[in-house]
Amino acid sequence: MMGYYAKPLEDLISQLTRLPGVGAKTARKLAFFILSMNEGAVEDFAGTIVEAKKKMKYCSVCGNFTDGEVCSICASDDRDRTTVCVVESPADVVLMERMQEYHGLYHVLHGVISPMEGVGPDEINLKSLIVRLRDNDVNEVILATNPNVEGEATAMYIAKLVKPSGIKVTRIAHGVPIGGEIEDADEVTLLKALEGRREVD
Amino acid sequence: MMGYYAKPLEDLISQLTRLPGVGAKTARKLAFFILSMNEGAVEDFAGTIVEAKKKMKYCSVCGNFTDGEVCSICASDDRDRTTVCVVESPADVVLMERMQEYHGLYHVLHGVISPMEGVGPDEINLKSLIVRLRDNDVNEVILATNPNVEGEATAMYIAKLVKPSGIKVTRIAHGVPIGGEIEDADEVTLLKALEGRREVD
Numbered sequence: 001m002m003g004y005y006a007k008p009l010e011d012l013i014s015q016l017t018r019l020p021g022v023g024a025k026t027a028r029k030l031a032f033f034i035l036s037m038n039e040g041a042v043e044d045f046a047g048t049i050v051e052a053k054k055k056m057k058y059c060s061v062c063g064n065f066t067d068g069e070v071c072s073i074c075a076s077d078d079r080d081r082t083t084v085c086v087v088e089s090p091a092d093v094v095l096m097e098r099m100q101e102y103h104g105l106y107h108v109l110h111g112v113i114s115p116m117e118g119v120g121p122d123e124i125n126l127k128s129l130i131v132r133l134r135d136n137d138v139n140e141v142i143l144a145t146n147p148n149v150e151g152e153a154t155a156m157y158i159a160k161l162v163k164p165s166g167i168k169v170t171r172i173a174h175g176v177p178i179g180g181e182i183e184d185a186d187e188v189t190l191l192k193a194l195e196g197r198r199e200v201d
Numbered sequence: 202m203m204g205y206y207a208k209p210l211e212d213l214i215s216q217l218t219r220l221p222g223v224g225a226k227t228a229r230k231l232a233f234f235i236l237s238m239n240e241g242a243v244e245d246f247a248g249t250i251v252e253a254k255k256k257m258k259y260c261s262v263c264g265n266f267t268d269g270e271v272c273s274i275c276a277s278d279d280r281d282r283t284t285v286c287v288v289e290s291p292a293d294v295v296l297m298e299r300m301q302e303y304h305g306l307y308h309v310l311h312g313v314i315s316p317m318e319g320v321g322p323d324e325i326n327l328k329s330l331i332v333r334l335r336d337n338d339v340n341e342v343i344l345a346t347n348p349n350v351e352g353e354a355t356a357m358y359i360a361k362l363v364k365p366s367g368i369k370v371t372r373i374a375h376g377v378p379i380g381g382e383i384e385d386a387d388e389v390t391l392l393k394a395l396e397g398r399r400e401v402d
Contacts, residue, residue: 004298006268012253015246020234021227032292033221034250035257035266042254045216046247049235052213053243056236065236067207091233097205 009035061132063108063125065090073097073106080104085142086129086158088112088151092144104142107132112150113157121157129158133167140168147174147192210236262333264309264326266291274298274307281305286343287330287359289313289352293345305343308333313351314358322358330359334368341369348375348393 005013009031016027034042058064059071062084066072073079073093083104087093093106111124121127133141141162145151159169174192176185185193206214210232217228235243259265260272267273274280274294284305288294289312297303312325322328334342342363346352360370375393377386386394 004273004295006257006266006273008249008253008256008268009266011249015249018246019231021230026222028292028295029222030220031253032266032290035254035291037254039254043251045219046250048209048212048216049247049250050244052209052232053236053238053240055209056207065207065210065233067209072205072207089233090236091229094205094229 062106063110063128064093064106078103082137083140083142084138085144087144088146096144109145109154112145112154114150126158130161133162133165138167140170143169143171263307264311264329265294265307279304283338283340284343285334285339286345288345289347297345310346310355313346313355315351327359331362334363334366339368341371344370344372
């Protein structure tokens with residue numbers, strides 16, 4: 001297929017292929033779709049991309065995306081300021097917010113500690129968490145990093161860092177997902193589910 | 202979630218949702234990825250989109266995408282100019298070319314006749330096919346529209362239009378896909394496979 005597409009189309013496909021989850025076939029489909037849009041719509045589309053990148057920054061308090069200095073959650077009077085939930089990415093904040101059950105604050109790490117990939121504690125948004133805890137009324141830090149090796153290690157690292165301050169540190173529960181079948185759970189999940197068992201009342 | 206995202210991010214997600222096959226979840230993932238790119242890369246990305254739309258046009262002969270006046274296939278001396286394969290979209294040309302078995306020319310309809318959606322013969326790139334056949338050495342028109350109701354109807358319409366000129370009109374075969382299981386084929390496909398059976402030699 002090399003050289004089959006004219007250069008501008010080839011460039012577009014190659015740019016689209018860099019997006020996560022977009023393979024050669026999807027990139028082609030998206031490229032053809034974009035070319036089928038009218039020129040004004042394409043310019044709007046491209047403009048929105050540049051605009052979003054220019055205007056969106058990280059909240060100076062929690063690290064979540066915001067178009068201001070402080071994000072809407074950190075700025076809100078309706079949130080419980082005694083609890084901070086630590087997550088890996090802004091996408092995790094969205095998942096938590098969707099539940100509509102958590103009313104505390106967040107802290108977005110923008111990554112996890114991963115010695116394998118050369119990411120140490122200083123390469124993620126962690127120092128600002130410690131500073132933040134020092135001056136505030138936080139009495140619980142919930143560690144909601146992912147349930148994988150890096151996520152666990154990062155959670156343990158933060159726990160060790162925070163505990164001496166006397167603030168309660170909790171980790172989200174691991175277990176069999178609701179709606180799933182025990183049969184489908186892997187051994188580690190099942191072990192975690194057993195360890196985390198609670199008395200039925 | 203309404204109002205949770207800052208406006209520039211919300212706009213970006215809503216633009217991305219308009220792409221084919223991109224739901225709310227994928228749009229969010231793509232938006233967060235774009236925001237994680239550095240500003241120069243985002244500008245390149247947006248620039249490539251606008252550039253592609255500006256430079257890519259339809260080939261004045263076959264209707265396929267090109268950045269010139271005539272596409273590389275129509276302009277090539279290596280193609281068999283006696284055969285024209287009629288397809289619905291530029292993406293279909295890519296699929297055909299990938300096979301590396303077809304060496305004729307194409308004609309891209311940019312749609313199908315669909316009375317249900319108010320698309321008549323004049324709304325697709327069909328008139329130019331007839332004009333094209335009049336003045337050229339084409340002796341076979343292969344109808345490679347999709348094997349669905351609209352694709353079949355469009356193929357039949359074009360067949361009726363072309364046949365009086367004495368040019369041979371063929372339709373691609375329908376049948377059981379290679380690598381699939383007969384068990385998985387639907388009844389209509391199986392019927393077509395039976396009807397199209399050929400003697401084994």
